[in-house]
Amino acid sequence: AQSVTQLDSQVPVFEEAPVELRCNYSSSVSVYLFWYVQYPNQGLQLLLKYLSGSTLVKGINGFEAEFNKSQTSFHLRKPSVHISDTAEYFCAVSYGTSYGKLTFGQGTILTVHP
Amino acid sequence: DSGVTQTPKHLITATGQRVTLRCSPRSGDLSVYWYQQSLDQGLQFLIHYYNGEERAKGNILERFSAQQFPDLHSELNLSSLELGDSALYFCASSAHRDKTNYGYTFGSGTRLTVV
Numbered sequence: 001a002q003s004v005t006q007l008d009s010q011v012p013v014f015e016e017a018p019v020e021l022r023c024n025y026s027s028s029v030s031v032y033l034f035w036y037v038q039y040p041n042q043g044l045q046l047l048l049k050y051l052s053g054s055t056l057v058k059g060i061n062g063f064e065a066e067f068n069k070s071q072t073s074f075h076l077r078k079p080s081v082h083i084s085d086t087a088e089y090f091c092a093v094s095y096g097t098s099y100g101k102l103t104f105g106q107g108t109i110l111t112v113h114p
Numbered sequence: 115d116s117g118v119t120q121t122p123k124h125l126i127t128a129t130g131q132r133v134t135l136r137c138s139p140r141s142g143d144l145s146v147y148w149y150q151q152s153l154d155q156g157l158q159f160l161i162h163y164y165n166g167e168e169r170a171k172g173n174i175l176e177r178f179s180a181q182q183f184p185d186l187h188s189e190l191n192l193s194s195l196e197l198g199d200s201a202l203y204f205c206a207s208s209a210h211r212d213k214t215n216y217g218y219t220f221g222s223g224t225r226l227t228v229v
Binding site for chain 1: 118145147149159162170172206217218220221222
């Protein structure tokens with residue numbers, strides 16, 4: 001079965017510290033990978049995506065993610081977080097056999113403390 | 115504003131009732147997706163329509179149904195509501211039938227509370 005696992009349900013961090021949010025997916029020949037952010041009482045906003053090519057993908061708000069095919073991972077990173085990055089982050093995968101449908105992880109709540 | 119409009123934003127109803135959630139996709143998008151977000155299940159794919167035709171079904175209960183109209187707006191109908199149906203229901207749209215190259219554009223959701 002296709003599945004996406006976000007390894008941490010909550011990540012607390014201090015402002016200006018680096019952060020990594022981890023995501024693993026079940027292996028497949030062909031995948032598209034996404035990270036979305038959800039601020040309180042809002043919909044999901046696309047942060048970045050990996051389709052092909054360079055394994056390091058840069059997104060909005062200073063976030064980046066690295067695709068690692070051998071480890072079936074797509075971890076999200078930011079070198080220095082701000083209070084405004086406090087939100088819930090979702091990893092999502094589109095599998096080659098079911099393009100169109102996104103399978104989401106359970107989400108990671110990032111809380112940035114002053 | 116993402117361009118995807120969902121109405122109503124909040125809905126409170128009693129068990130056993132029926133409700134209709136509405137979604138207008140972003141201009142030019144032909145695909146509409148419905149997702150349910152709950153604390154215990156997370157984000158679950160319900161159904162996908164492309165240009166009026168059903169493309170894929172996910173974990174959608176038989177009590178739930180959806181359709182996409184000629185003007186491309188979509189409605190999700192939930193009937194015989196149970197307490198466990200309380201959730202945030204998201205609509206998302208994209209320009210494509212099957213490809214997710216560009217990801218989706220999500221609406222802000224309808225929060226359904228069943229009492």
